[in-house]
Amino acid sequence: MEEKKLDTSSIIxxxxxxxxxxxxxxxxxxxxxxxxxxxAQEEQVQKAKEKEEEEKLADYNTGxxxxxxxxxxxxxAKTLGAFGYSATLSSAKEGVTVLENDVAYFEIxxxxxxxxxxxLKEFNTYDSVPVYLIKDGNAAFNLALSTxxxxxxxxxxxxxxxxxxxxxxxxxxxxxxxxxxxLEYRYALKPGDYMVDFAVRSQGLNTVLNxxxxxxxxxxxxxxxxxxSITYENRYTRxxxxxxxxxxxxxxxxxxxxxxxxxxxxxxxxxxxxxxxILVADKPFAKxxxxxxxxxxxxSKEARWTKAYAVAADIPLSGGEINENMSWYFGxxxxxxxxxxxxxxxxxxxxxxxxxxxxxxxxxxxxLYNFLSSFLPYGVAIIVMTILVRLLLSPVTYKxxxxxxxxxxxxxxxxxxxxxxxxxxxKKQQETMKIYxxxxxxxxxxxxxxxxxxxxxxxLFMFFPTAFALRQKSFLWADDLSSYDTIAELPFKIPFYxxxxxxxxxxxxxxxxxxxxxxxxxxxxxxxxxxMPNMKFIMYLSPLFMLIFFNNYASGLSLYYFVSNLITxxxxxxxxHFIIDEQKIHAKIQEQKKKPKKxxxxxxxxxxxxxxxxxxxxxxxx
Numbered sequence: 001m002e003e004k005k006l007d008t009s010s011i012i013x014x015x016x017x018x019x020x021x022x023x024x025x026x027x028x029x030x031x032x033x034x035x036x037x038x039x040a041q042e043e044q045v046q047k048a049k050e051k052e053e054e055e056k057l058a059d060y061n062t063g064x065x066x067x068x069x070x071x072x073x074x075x076x077a078k079t080l081g082a083f084g085y086s087a088t089l090s091s092a093k094e095g096v097t098v099l100e101n102d103v104a105y106f107e108i109x110x111x112x113x114x115x116x117x118x119x120l121k122e123f124n125t126y127d128s129v130p131v132y133l134i135k136d137g138n139a140a141f142n143l144a145l146s147t148x149x150x151x152x153x154x155x156x157x158x159x160x161x162x163x164x165x166x167x168x169x170x171x172x173x174x175x176x177x178x179x180x181x182x183l184e185y186r187y188a189l190k191p192g193d194y195m196v197d198f199a200v201r202s203q204g205l206n207t208v209l210n211x212x213x214x215x216x217x218x219x220x221x222x223x224x225x226x227x228x229s230i231t232y233e234n235r236y237t238r239x240x241x242x243x244x245x246x247x248x249x250x251x252x253x254x255x256x257x258x259x260x261x262x263x264x265x266x267x268x269x270x271x272x273x274x275x276x277x278i279l280v281a282d283k284p285f286a287k288x289x290x291x292x293x294x295x296x297x298x299x300s301k302e303a304r305w306t307k308a309y310a311v312a313a314d315i316p317l318s319g320g321e322i323n324e325n326m327s328w329y330f331g332x333x334x335x336x337x338x339x340x341x342x343x344x345x346x347x348x349x350x351x352x353x354x355x356x357x358x359x360x361x362x363x364x365x366x367x368l369y370n371f372l373s374s375f376l377p378y379g380v381a382i383i384v385m386t387i388l389v390r391l392l393l394s395p396v397t398y399k400x401x402x403x404x405x406x407x408x409x410x411x412x413x414x415x416x417x418x419x420x421x422x423x424x425x426x427k428k429q430q431e432t433m434k435i436y437x438x439x440x441x442x443x444x445x446x447x448x449x450x451x452x453x454x455x456x457x458x459x460l461f462m463f464f465p466t467a468f469a470l471r472q473k474s475f476l477w478a479d480d481l482s483s484y485d486t487i488a489e490l491p492f493k494i495p496f497y498x499x500x501x502x503x504x505x506x507x508x509x510x511x512x513x514x515x516x517x518x519x520x521x522x523x524x525x526x527x528x529x530x531x532m533p534n535m536k537f538i539m540y541l542s543p544l545f546m547l548i549f550f551n552n553y554a555s556g557l558s559l560y561y562f563v564s565n566l567i568t569x570x571x572x573x574x575x576x577h578f579i580i581d582e583q584k585i586h587a588k589i590q591e592q593k594k595k596p597k598k599x600x601x602x603x604x605x606x607x608x609x610x611x612x613x614x615x616x617x618x619x620x621x622x
Contacts, residue, residue: 081151082177082208083158089176092159099164099171101191104330113160113173113185114141118330120194120275124472126228126480133277133330138224138305143183143200143315144216147208160185177208183322194331195341199324206320214314215322219279222295223272223306227483230303232552234296236273236466237306240349242266245284249348252292259291269349270309274471274482276333280344282325285313299498334468335366353462360459370469379475379559386560389456390567398575464557477503481556497548504558505550509543511565516542518572 086092096107096116107117118134125131133139142156160173169189174182181204188197202209209215227233239252243265252258265288267280293308315324329346331337338346352358352366368388372381464470470482478485488501550558 080153080158081147081149082181083153083175085178086159086161086176089159089161091161095162097162097164097171097173099168099187099189099196101169101189101193103192104189104194106187106189106196106330108162108171108173108187110159110162110173112140112142112156112158113175114156115139115196115328118277120331123275123332125226126472126483131226131275132224133272133275134221135224138222139277140218140220142218144218145183146210146213146215148210150210155183177205180204181208194329194337196328196330198326198328200315200322200326201324202322205322209317209320209322211317211320214316216312217315218310218312219268220308220310221270221277222308223270225304225306226275227273228480229299229483229552230296230306231299232465232483233273234294234306236271236351238271238351239290239292239307239309240269240271241288241290242345242348243284243288249345252290255294257291257293259289261287261289263287265290265313267344267346268311269346271333271349272306273466274333274468276329276331276338276349278329278346278349279311280327280329280346282327286316288313299493332468333466335362336370336468351462351466353459356455357459357462360455361463365459365463366467369463369467373469377475378470378473378481379478379556382475382481382556382559383563386563387567389460390564390571393456394571460560461557464560465554467556470554470556475555475559478555478559481559482554484552485555485558498552500551502551502555502558504555504562505547505553508550508558508562508565509547511562511569512546513543515565515569515572518569 080087091110093110095110097110099106099108103121105117105119105121106115108114109116115134116137116139118132118139120131120133123131140156142154145151145153145155147153155175158175160175163172163174165171169191171187173185173187175184176182183202183205184200186197186199186201188199223234223237225233235254238254239258240249241251241262242249243262245264245266250260250262252260263286264284265281266284267278268288268290269276269278289310289312291310295305295307296303315322329338329341333350335347335350338350347362350362352361365385369381369385372384376384465482467482471480473481475481477487484498484500484502485504486500487503490499490501493499546558546561550561
């Protein structure tokens with residue numbers, strides 16, 4: 001009985017204790033506010049853990065990973081596959097290696113193994129800043145890799161391990177999958193050279209890379225402004241490329257967005273007026289996708305970029321490995337330098353002009369000016385070259401003026417015909433042609449000499465804005481013969497003219513007006529022929545065109561036209577007063593009229609057409 005009582009007492013005791021505990025817990029339970037605070041704290045702890053994991057995944061791209069962190073190591077491998085090994089190296093952080101010689105300076109980044117700065121040591125921009133072709137992220141070089149475990153990786157996002165030779169001229173950048181498996185960029189720079197040898201090769205990646213997919217190469221660059229007029233600089237900033245194993249040269253549009261796809265491309269030039277970034281392939285790219293985007297809308301002192309260039313091409317794998325040799329040229333667009341790279345035809349990237357105009361520029365004017373400027377001041381060299389050109393063309397000028405003199409002698413007879421047949425345009429034209437035929441004078445004889453000079457004028461029009469020898473060379477008040485001269489800044493902008501006043505175009509316009517008065521003015525004294533342009537309008541249009549258009553052009557070109565027209569005026573005065581005798585010309589024409597004149601085939605045909613037209617006109621009158 002005693003044990004039974006004890007057991008009952010124990011049970012009652014436990015129940016009482018449980019009730020007391022329940023009562024205590026109930027009375028000490030957290031309030032609703034405390035519950036919310038505790039839940040918020042737990043959520044904050046969970047978010048902190050998640051953030052820590054995210055930071056570990058992002059550490060690779062910021063170069064802050066901890067190699068000892070096994071969790072991060074696993075994440076790198078999860079993200080980068082075999083190339084996760086590269087994240088464990090001490091080089092997996094932001095950093096650059098310098099490669100330089102006496103003319104060029106390059107910085108190559110660990111991230112992407114690419115050139116992130118290219119500076120030319122011997123040149124400055126218009127505002128005395130060093131010339132950079134690559135800076136502040138304006139360029140990107142990337143290889144898109146497809147791996148055997150179905151990953152798509154970009155070299156520009158991964159870290160390379162740098163190794164610089166003792167002489168500082170060869171740099172190896174390795175993207176490692178293991179100590180003996182890697183993708184290597186190899187840069188080599190010779191003394192005094194703007195060309196960087198660039199090799200891309202892999203070792204031991206035949207099991208890492210997907211051999212069924214080619215490696216996609218992408219190179220992008222935005223042109224950095226170097227001149228005081230960005231619209232003028234942009235006019236000569238253009239993507240040029242050589243294809244068909246060096247047989248063809250082609251260009252994308254200089255003024256608008258453009259793209260093209262071409263086969264067997266050997267080099268691509270991203271020209272920035274006087275400086276170029278050129279990628280040269282040892283083996284032609286089987287197919288290259290090229291594009292150019294115009295970034296200049298109007299003249300602006302704040303504008304920084306000219307054009308955005310891009311090229312994409314496939315690099316084939318051989319035995320699952322990469323082995324490509326290329327070269328980078330970062331330097332001046334100077335024919336003397338580019339022509340030294342024999343067999344590459346890099347000087348064809350210079351805009352000499354098309355056809356015969358380019359030939360004249362490349363093989364006559366460029367060597368001539370380089371020779372003259374080697375011992376003469378640059379402005380004086382332009383004047384001397386102008387004199388030589390005008391002397392060379394003086395026989396053409398003589399022929400042109402002689403034709404004008406003959407027309408002047410015939411003026412009274414032409415005026416008489418015009419008066420006699422003023423109401424019959426067809427008869428007037430017919431009789432006028434008879435006078436020209438009897439006198440042995442052709443109305444076109446004055447135009448033909450002018451047409452012969454057009455290739456010279458157009459070639460020089462292309463020569464002066466693109467001649468590197470003129471860049472930042474001063475003469476008189478012009479501080480740069482390759483850009484416009486300024487004698488006054490305007491507080492406003494005039495459409496097509498600009499916000500400044502250039503003196504050389506004004507002088508050239510005055511010289512052209514005097515020249516046009518001496519030549520076109522004589523034709524104006526004759527009665528305006530039906531169907532012929534208004535000569536007075538032409539006489540004033542040319543100087544006005546020169547004044548407006550050339551205000552933003554190279555001052556060297558305006559200097560040439562000014563001197564050229566002055567020389568032409570003096571030559572014409574000399575011909576008029578000392579060489580040509582109008583009385584002798586008149587006597588000679590009269591003798592010519594007495595001789596029986598046989599029409600050539602063209603003249604007979606024209607005569608027949610006029611007579612037929614006149615007969616039809618009379619038939620309609622009846």
